[in-house]
Amino acid sequence: MDVDDHAEELASTLGVDKAEVKSDLQNLLEYSVPIDEAKQSIRRKHGGDSGGSGGSPTSRDIADITTEDGNVTVTARVLTVGRRSIRYQGEEQTIREGELADETGKISYTAWEDFGFEPGDSVTVGNAGVREWDGEPELNLGSSSTVAVETTPVETPYDVGGETDLVNVRAGDRGRTVEVRVLESEERTIDGRNGETLIRSGVVADETGRLPFTDWGARSDLRESADLRFEDVYAREFRGVPQINLSEFTTVTPVGREVTVNESAPRMGIGEAVGSGGMFDVEVTGNLLEVRDGSGLIERCPDCGRVLQNGQCRSHGDVAGEDDMRVKAILDDGTGTVTVVLDRDLTETLYGGTMDEAMEQAREAMDKEVVADDIRDTVVGREFRIRGNLSVDDYGANLEANEFEETADDPAERAAALREEVGA
Numbered sequence: 001m002d003v004d005d006h007a008e009e010l011a012s013t014l015g016v017d018k019a020e021v022k023s024d025l026q027n028l029l030e031y032s033v034p035i036d037e038a039k040q041s042i043r044r045k046h047g048g049d050s051g052g053s054g055g056s057p058t059s060r061d062i063a064d065i066t067t068e069d070g071n072v073t074v075t076a077r078v079l080t081v082g083r084r085s086i087r088y089q090g091e092e093q094t095i096r097e098g099e100l101a102d103e104t105g106k107i108s109y110t111a112w113e114d115f116g117f118e119p120g121d122s123v124t125v126g127n128a129g130v131r132e133w134d135g136e137p138e139l140n141l142g143s144s145s146t147v148a149v150e151t152t153p154v155e156t157p158y159d160v161g162g163e164t165d166l167v168n169v170r171a172g173d174r175g176r177t178v179e180v181r182v183l184e185s186e187e188r189t190i191d192g193r194n195g196e197t198l199i200r201s202g203v204v205a206d207e208t209g210r211l212p213f214t215d216w217g218a219r220s221d222l223r224e225s226a227d228l229r230f231e232d233v234y235a236r237e238f239r240g241v242p243q244i245n246l247s248e249f250t251t252v253t254p255v256g257r258e259v260t261v262n263e264s265a266p267r268m269g270i271g272e273a274v275g276s277g278g279m280f281d282v283e284v285t286g287n288l289l290e291v292r293d294g295s296g297l298i299e300r301c302p303d304c305g306r307v308l309q310n311g312q313c314r315s316h317g318d319v320a321g322e323d324d325m326r327v328k329a330i331l332d333d334g335t336g337t338v339t340v341v342l343d344r345d346l347t348e349t350l351y352g353g354t355m356d357e358a359m360e361q362a363r364e365a366m367d368k369e370v371v372a373d374d375i376r377d378t379v380v381g382r383e384f385r386i387r388g389n390l391s392v393d394d395y396g397a398n399l400e401a402n403e404f405e406e407t408a409d410d411p412a413e414r415a416a417a418l419r420e421e422v423g424a
């Protein structure tokens with residue numbers, strides 16, 4: 001079924017205008033809402049949701065809003081307003097996204113129209129649709145919603161405005177303000193949705209951490225070692241880690257002070273780091289439990305770089321593989337586990353020899369596995385400190401190591417401290 005068919009079906013069951021339903025449906029799909037969820041949201045909007053109240057929207061405390069709600073009315077303080085342009089039906093449209101909060105909690109919203117509210121305003125939002133995003137309820141403010149300004153400020157424990165440290169940036173954050181130093185920056189031409197587009201990308205840092213960024217406006221003031229304030233940026237996931245995005249709505253100004261950059265990465269428990277959904281630069285310490293198959297001497301596809309299984313690439317079939325070395329190992333700190341991936345350089349260091357020497361050893365033994373076995377004997381059961389990029393997806397958590405070293409302190413002591421920390 002295409003969008004037209006879905007709209008037809010919805011319009012006839014709900015007894016409403018098909019053009020309106022189709023437009024709503026396209027809005028939601030453009031915003032990457034899955035089709036079933038989009039249809040459910042439209043059913044709710046028109047009171048056709050069998051599970052919902054079906055009546056007029058009820059006033060709710062934010063903490064009480066659930067994904068089961070149809071439409072709600074909330075009185076809240078506006079914490080953040082981020083603007084972003086999206087394209088649907090071939091047209092650019094500006095949407096506003098951010099968070100609303102009251103005394104009980106906070107909730108994300110998307111506004112499809114400009115209701116004119118700013119961070120700090122207290123408002124009553126009437127007839128806001130509730131939709132599910134990543135398992136959490138979110139508010140959808142459309143043409144049937146109303147926004148009234150409240151003269152009495154709504155009390156909330158949350159900070160107004162999007163000021164944040166880099167270590168606290170999560171994919172999905174919107175309307176954020178950060179003060180950073182540009183560490184790396186280069187212009188690139190990409191094949192974007194408007195054809196060839198010049199962008200600027202690199203890495204920014206503050207006292208708490210570092211993150212990759214993309215400036216879709218390719219501003220030249222984002223040069224290396226500039227100290228800048230970005231207002232109204234959003235974060236989304238790119239290759240498993242959060243990335244700062246600067247849009248046409250982002251303002252960039254000199255910060256007027258030197259931003260201190262921490263040379264070391266934030267240190268975290270593995271459970272907490274994995275729970276964050278991915279981090280560009282993080283340091284964890286744990287016990288190396290296992291060196292997985294596919295470690296040591298491996299062969300990669302010359303076309304796509306995938307590791308070959310029995311000489312076969314998953315995409316390209318029978319190819320002449322290129323030799324490489326790597327380690328995939330399981331690290332555990334009592335709070336969680338992560339698969340650590342070491343590149344050739346780090347693997348050679350761990351092996352204590354070059355790849356040529358490893359191949360020589362494998363030839364003599366007439367078995368490639370001897371190299372992985374050697375590495376296994378050296379590292380399993382020992383404790384390591386690892387710094388790198390953590391990505392988390394449905395298949396698990398991978399930490400691509402940039403630094404890898406055995407810890408000097410007593411593992412027993414650390415284990416005891418950790419057990420105390422997790423209350424075990």
Ligand SMILES: [Zn+2]
Nearest residue numbers: 301304313316
């Ligand atoms: Zn391939």
